[in-house]
Amino acid sequence: QVQLVESGGGLVQAGGSLRLSCAASGRTFSSYAMGWFRQAPGKEREFVAAISRSGYSTYYADSVKGRFTISRDNAKNTVYLQMNSLKPEDTAVYYCAARGGGATSGPTMYDYWGQGTQVTVSS
Secondary structure, eight states: OOOEEEOOOOOHHOOEEEEEEEEEEESSSGSSEEEEEEEEESOOOOOEEEEEESSEEEOOOOTTTTTEEEEEEEETEEEEEEEEEEOGGGGGEEEEEEESSSSOGGGGGEEEEEEOOOEEOOE
8 A cells, every 4th residue: 555645736937847746655665666647627637757666767748758857766755756847738736646567657557646736837
C-alpha cells in the first residue's frame, strides 16, 4: 500500500515556473514507477510524465517535452515535476501515481493515486 500526497500547485503567470512534489508513504518507494497526470475541467485525465523505479528512464507527453522535468529522490520517498515556461493550457489538477511495474503513460496501469494539486496559469 502506498499513500501519495501532492503539493506545490498554485497560480502563476504564463511563462513562469512551478515545482510539484509528491511524497509517498512506506518503505518501498523505490519499487514503484511514478507518473504525473493532469485533468482539466471537462477533459479526460492525461499523461504528463513518468519515471522508472531507478530514475534512469523518463518519459514525457509531447505537449510538455522540453518544458517539464520529472525526477525522484528515493531516499526522500518523493517524486518531483519541475514545470517551466508554463502556458494557460497547462491549467489543470495535477496528480501523481504509482505502479509496481515499469513506467508507462496509461493511467489505468497505475495502482495508487494522490488527491491532486491545482495548477492555474494565467495569460
